[in-house]
Amino acid sequence: MKYLHPYLYEIVHDLVQQRVADNKFPFVAIATDVKAKVLSDVSTALDEMVQECLLARSSNVNGIGLYRTLKEKEDENDNVQR
Numbered sequence: 510m511k512y513l514h515p516y517l518y519e520i521v522h523d524l525v526q527q528r529v530a531d532n533k534f535p536f537v538a539i540a541t542d543v544k545a546k547v548l549s550d551v552s553t554a555l556d557e558m559v560q561e562c563l564l565a566r567s568s569n570v571n572g573i574g575l576y577r578t579l580k581e582k583e584d585e586n587d588n589v590q591r
């Protein structure tokens with residue numbers, strides 16, 4: 510999963526720099542903060558993909574998001590790395 514390394518490195522770097530700027534010791538990125546940022550970014554990206562009509566979204570009875578690809582977009586997105 511090396512493709513995630515630069516993304517996660519940037520998150521950790523930014524979180525550490527924020528703690529340094531806020532003078533919050535220790536100057537580390539806390540795992541829960543890293544995961545919260547990743548989840549936020551994933552939600553944002555999924556919302557963008559729905560807006561761009563790359564995905565369709567619905568919810569189950571518990572309010573959990575359900576996503577599916579749109580058949581008419583599948584050929585268009587063959588260049589997306591899986």
